[in-house]
Amino acid sequence: MLRLEGVCKRFGHKLVADQLSLTVEAGEVLALLGPSGCGKSSLLKMIAGLEQPDSGHLSFAGADLAGVAAEARRFALMFQDFALFPHLDVLGNVCFGLIEHGVARAAARQQARACLQQLGLAGMEARKVWTLSGGEQQRVALARALVTRPRLLLLDEPFSSLDADLRRQLQQEFRQQLQQAAIPALLVTHDREEAFALADRVAVLQAGRLVQCATPAQLLAAPATPWLARFIGYENVLAEGVVPEQALRLGPEQPATAVRRIIQLADGVRVTVAGADGELTLTLSAREVQQYAARLEVGSLLHVGIDRAAMLSYSAAC
Template sequence: MLELRALHKRMGARCLADGLSLKVDAGETVALLGASGSGKSTLLRMVAGLEPLDAGQVLFAGEDVTRQPPEKRRFALIFQDFALFPHLDVQENVCFGLVEQGWPKRLARTEAQAMLATVGLHGLEHRRVWTLSGGEQQRVALARALVTRPRLMLLDEPFSALDAELRSAMQDEFRQRLADAGIPALLVTHDPAEAARMAGRVVRLEGGRMRPV
């Protein structure tokens, strides 16, 4: 589904991608390990269309999306800080992406309510997100990503702020929901145990190249 072909990217003297190539199949999660500053997060931003390539191609389902803007790619990016809107309640956070896509607000709210029920947050629709626990905020972020029916999920250290027990539970939940939906995912993590738990395949980014673990 996702194919990266010979990506090149330099930032000053640093080579973040040196002919980097990778394929991620439907429903597959590939974990990306690497030292701090190795370019893991920059790679996600390149795939998402938020960071330009120096050279190479990003393809999805055989279509070249390299020059498409982020909103046209329909990829979802989840960060470690969840990136929720503190001035909006839970429901409005989840339906935000649908409204941006042009959905009527009434239908977007109905869809958001159904997704919140799916991730176990029924009844919390009108709570402010800053009043929620870390696990509940993570579920809001998941619901907001899934409700737009993304073609690809990009996960940037999404569980690092959670305690060990909750982190394990959320890793299992994310893995199962992505597999059930058939959504390919690229996971950036510094934790080999998390990579092994969530991903069917683990690679390491070193010197701008992918190496199997």
């Protein structure tokens, strides 16, 4: 559906897109994952038509998007702060896009009501947007985007202004809504959990470059580079590969290493040791502590080794 080819964009000295190529397939949710300031949001704005790329091509369903104004693309963009219009009530906000697309007011209201009901917001039509809770605002913003049946949904950190519990709950709901609507979506986030939870495929960006684009399982099984492995949460990243927790071995037959740091957790201990290949960090359960490290303190010895066969090697960049 959406295809980006060799897209470049520069703001002053900052390169926000460097020869980026990507595709989003029909019905797919693709997450753009990257650290803050890597150019994800700018990329989203280019796709929405709010910024123009310096070079490269964007197309949707085979048609070139160059010169197509933002309002003519039918891509709905949902913002981090939701960008609800304060001078309109909930119903007015949801109707906004329908009216712009030429739907008659009465029909627009009816459709908007149906959409609000579907999202569990029945009865809130006349509420002022600033009286809504964060979760309600998020749902209204989603309703406003979905009700126009956009060809593509663009989501800019849609959960980052919500607290952790609400975020988890809404993410599940969100995933269902997206699947029901069968609209392809592009989600921008800096939160790997969110990307893995919501997306079919994840594209990881670093300083305007695409480092790897794969399903969450593939990313975890074969990260492309050491940087990416660290970014998606691996702690023990060595030059020759990643050491996942399950590749670490404990027991007297393993080489002795000196304990550098200890962090007490609710259900165990995180220990950093100085091994032959560099520092290794591992989480020990209470039982493991008792078995292998009865006298655990900084400077004491712990037998830790690496099972080379269980290590993950870096895949080539995609």
